[in-house]
Amino acid sequence: MAKKKTVVIGFLGTVLDGHGKGSKRWERWRPSVDLCRHDDLQVDRFELLSSQKHYRTAKRVCGDIAEVSPKTTVKVHDAHCDDPWDFVEVYSMLFEFARNYPFDLTKEDYLIHLTTGTHVAQICLFLLTETRYLPGKLLQTGPGRDEGARSPGQWSTIDLDLSKYDQLAKRFKQEHRDDVSLLKSGIQTKNGAFNALIDEVETVAVNSRQPILLSGPTGAGKSQLARQIYTLKQLRQRIPGDFVSVNCATLRGDTAMATLFGHVKGSFTGATTDRPGLLRTADKGLLFLDEVGELGLDEQAMLLQAIEEKRFLPVGADTSVESDFQLICGTNRDLRVAVGEGRFREDLLARINLWSFTLPGLRDRKEDLAPNLDFEVEKNVQRRGTHVQFNKEARAKFLKFAMGPEGKWTGNFRDLGAAVTRMVTLATGGRITVREVEREIARLNQDWQGTKQDPGRDVLALVLSSDAIADIDPFDRVQLAEVVRVCRESRSLSEAGRILFAVSREKRKSTNDADRLGKYLAKFGLSWAQVTEG
Ligand SMILES: Nc1ncnc2c1ncn2[C@@H]1O[C@H](COP(=O)(O)OP(=O)(O)OP(=O)(O)O)[C@@H](O)[C@H]1O
Ligand SMILES: [Mg+2]
Structure with missing residues (x-):
């Protein structure tokens, strides 16, 4: 089989290759020319990338290569970049060159010359070689120590395919392992599904700024994971701002909007100073909205706008403010059900569940x-x-x-x-x-006996069918169960009313405990007789 040809691909060095005037140029080390002067490196072809602007230097280098190495063919390619320091421009140009170049690996070996060109060009050449768009070895050259004797200097190659460079890839793998371990608080978990989930969370945490939705039963570790994701992002320089966390179940009534979106002084009674609000405090940082399903519909609408436009209007303000935060939401209820019941906005759900992870219970x-x-x-x-x-x-x-x-x-x-x-x-x-x-x-x-999972169910089972109980929100279930318990321990509707409305009845001019209680029970289709029988 014929010996393979050696082809060098490299930029014309506009400074180094241009060194020296007239015959003095032979006294200076010029990378592209000297590369062709080595006894132990036969360059059969040189693909010289050069801009029209440096036509004269290119022409002289071609002539000098012909002189020192007559067997080398030099092909000059127009590789013009308006800004040779612009990564996108240089990369695109080289990428196009690589895509169109007729590589023939059966007949030729390629060396990618890294010594010339801007640093940006060198980085691009490395990346294209590493990804095999340029299927060759990297070539680095340098001047000899004894300039006076005018040796052609030194050359060496780096073959990224060699196993020793796998060490680099291994380092990335180790980094991934460290990240995953951080997310798991260092616990060596064995559950396959959980480990796969954390693996993916790691990738998303490091590579994405998009919202993350963490769901799962209470105590499964959603809040803890949210904080660990923040720590990881911080460690990997992905987030400069703070971690701001709020449980949406605690945001009720008029103050919910102000707490989240801030308010201006005087916008409502009690607003004695401007307040930035949590979204603005989380600017450049991470906002964790725990129990996001508890957020009111108005707040949901504002939140959606804030996520999409990175702008929103504080309460009482005339102009909107900016905040660029990353978002994690936590929930232990199925938000799709909440959407079905009209309690959660479908468009908001679509926006926050691009990355959705359900933590399994223990x-x-x-x-x-x-x-x-x-x-x-x-x-x-x-x-x-x-x-x-x-x-x-x-x-x-x-x-x-x-x-x-x-x-x-x-x-x-x-x-x-x-x-x-x-x-x-x-x-x-x-x-x-x-x-x-x-x-x-x-x-x-x-x-764990009965009540914890399903509060109130035992008492309610005495007065309602299981279907009827299933139809009541857990929130109401707890209250109704207590009401039923008190009724069953009382002798009359009035007595039960006095106990249940003990505080508010003191503040009223006339009392109507029995009536209030009767109406409350009626909301659930219950009468005094039904509640107390048996
Ligand atoms: N992976 C874990 N390993 C060990 N302990 C954990 C883990 N995750 C969470 N914990 C601990 O369990 C407790 C509950 O965790 P966390 O508050 O994150 O749960 P949660 O899913 O947010 O619950 P809730 O839905 O009630 O808010 C915390 O004390 C936390 O430190
Ligand atoms: Mg929590």
Whole structure:
């Protein structure tokens, strides 16, 4: 087989290749010319990229190469850039060149000369070589140490395909692993679905500024993950501003708008000073709207505008203000259902759920209980400053319970955290023993009995069908259950009314407790007789 030809692709060095006047030029090191003077490097063809502007230098370099290396063919390509420091322009030009060049890897080897051209050009050449649009090795050249003797200097190649450069790729992988570990607070979780989810969260957190929606049951770790995402973005220089967090369930009534969007002095009673509002405080930072489903419809409309236009109108202001924030929303309810019920704007949901992640509850990742248990113990130890650990039997007993059918974990990490805190506190002598574990199991079992998951259902079941109960918001269910309980303990509607309206009745001129209570019950289709029978 014939020996492969060596083809160099490189820019004309407008400064270095132009050095020296007349015959003096032979005393100076000129990268493109000297590259063709090496005994151990036969350049068969030189693809010289040059702008028309440097026609004379290019012509002289061609002539000099012909003189020092008659076997080298030089082809000059017009590679004009209005601004050779403009990355997009240079990259596009080189990309086009690479796309159109008739590479023939069976007959030719390519060397991409990095020594000439602007730094931007060098970066572009590297990128195109790394991605194999330029299928060659990088070539670097430099002047010899002894300029006087006019050696052609030095040359060396870098083959990015060699395994030693895989080290670079490995570093990126390691970085990804570190990020993922940060998002998981260093806990070595084993659940495949959870790990895959965190993997994707990492990629999105580092590469995207778009809103993220975190959903999942209470205590699954949404708030914690939101904060960790912020920490990661900060660590990777993706976010200069602050982390601003608010639970939308606490934003009620008139002040909700002002809290979020700010207000100007005097815009309503009590507005004695200007207030920036949380959206503006989060400018250049990250806003975490927890329980976003609880946001009122007016606030939702304003929020959508603020996300889309990065501008909004504070309460009482004439001109809008700017804020450029990244957004994470948390929710433990299904927002699609809320949309169906007219409680959540469909357009807002579409905007905030581009990246939507549902955190599984602990019951769906039982294999992660052991690492999380150890993590919680360690957290307590750090907090208390005294050493505590499980004895072997106790740990096994707790895990068996935790991972078995009895382990309901309705409050997820909140339950686990509380359980460990209790055991650590009660442990004497630095050891959690079977005794503490048994007491804790009894306690958790009691906590998880019926009511926690579904407050009020037991009492309501005495007076309403299960279908009727399912039709009532959990919010109302708690209140109605308490009303029913009081009624059933009272002798008359009036007595129950006096107890239930104990505070407000004192402020009224005339009292109508029985009437108020009767109307309240009627809203749920209930009468005094129905509530108290049985
Ligand atoms: N991955 C985790 N590992 C260990 N502990 C965690 C993890 N995630 C959260 N926690 C802890 O569990 C508790 C509840 O977490 P968090 O507040 O993030 O839950 P949440 O999903 O936001 O709950 P809610 O819906 O009630 O707001 C916190 O004390 C938190 O420190
Ligand atoms: Mg939360």
